[in-house]
Amino acid sequence: MSQLSANLEKLRVEVKGKVVVPGDSNYDEVRKIWNAMIDRHPAVIVRCAGSGDVQRAIAFARENKLEVSIRGAGHNIAGNAVCDQGLMIDLSTLKNVRVDVQKKRAFVDPGCTLRDFDEAVQAHGLATPVGINSTTGIAGLTVGGGFGWLTRKYGMTIDNLISAEIVTADGSLRRASENENPDLFWAIRGGGGNFGVVTSFEFGLHSVGPEILAGLMVYPFAEAKQVLRKYREFMESAPEELNIWVVLRQAPPLPFLPETVHGKEVVVLAIFYSGEISKGQKMIEPLRSFGNLHGEHIGAQPYAQWEQAFDPLLTPGARNYWKSHNFIDLSDGVFDSIIKYAGKLPSSQCEIFVGCISGAANRVASDAMAYQHREVKYILNVHGRWELESDDKKGIGWARDFFQDSAPFASGGAYVNFMTEEEGDRVAAVYGDNFNRLSQIKNKYDPENFFHLNQNIKPGKG
């Protein structure tokens, strides 16, 4: 028996959760993540049952000189949740959400998906801004920033984080908040998985819904420029309860679209309004004259249901390659670039989307926490997605070419949660003026760069 196997026997007894290793019947299932392009083989997976297991896993990795990756819900495009030959700290089975309705607070486990979170808090008519695909993990989303339909009104996910429990590289379990380890709290709000393993998040909540107004309006691709221009103008004065994102893709076979449109390039406005439904109905009326609508499907529905609306287009198991830019303004130049590349999508699942985050997120100081780009109003995602490995070259080439073509119109920086593994050279740009402070805090809490399988911030003296 090798030394590692002998140590594993001890680890199995010590942890409350499960230890999974190559050869176990569930090994392939447990190491799989959302992006099928990532196919890595950890030597050990610790499916943690709580903070104690995380501490034990860290000690085990140190004793056995194993690299460590951290997995929330395994959605990140870069695939850093899973490692080759190292130890994966798997939090995905930790799914409890406790809601303090009086104080409007939620205490959330790190394995929760957005669906787990939304459904638990919406049971009380509460919510906080999170992303737009319900199978995404709350943990990775939060430590990278987090934005979604409610961001214009209530800011980024991190703007609503009140405290966290975190196991740092030395194995200590610490609390981080404005009053406890405030430097650590500053760093984990955007600094990704660089500073330790968050084992609990405390969020502030807002009254939302449960019914909101939401849906889609779909326009001809030939009218894309006009629709995009009108969208830009409309969003300049839109109230913050209203959020609209633009998606350019081939039309899925949605029942409210004529069959002749299915599979054709279209421009979609995805519309969300969290105020009074009748007010929202009036507010969105002008959108109908943005172009000659192919069709629309919009109405009152539960917020938690709308949070799942895009899940069928974003199922796990496809090959995904993304590129992303930040924008302060949307220029005609970027519209031309978007239209050019939406006109040559390499697969029926590829899309270009522009998410709007203007509003509350822009009112936070850029040095208030690690997430820096508070001037950004729109985030563009070049979402390359296909099924076959043989299509990688074509799809990746398209995404990279579009990224280059649209770069001159972007405002710089990047959103860390949308970055692929190869984009390590963009990390400094993600954090801008906050980068030096982050590397100092990294030096304090993780001087050996124990947590380095991430968009890495190296320890430094500043």
Ligand SMILES: Cc1cc2nc3c(=O)[nH]c(=O)nc-3n(C[C@H](O)[C@H](O)[C@H](O)COP(=O)(O)OP(=O)(O)OC[C@H]3O[C@@H](n4cnc5c(N)ncnc54)[C@H](O)[C@@H]3O)c2cc1C
């Ligand atoms: C289909 C899809 C839609 C998306 N939509 C949005 C959106 O609307 N808005 C948005 O903001 N983002 C969105 N994202 C991006 C998303 O925020 C990131 O992919 C995020 O990292 C996912 O978190 P996870 O826990 O599922 O990921 P994982 O892959 O499990 O983790 C990602 C990384 O986060 C770190 N991490 C995870 N858990 C912890 C923890 N407990 N403690 C410390 N570090 C941890 C680790 O470094 C890990 O490598 C989307 C992603 C996808 C694939």
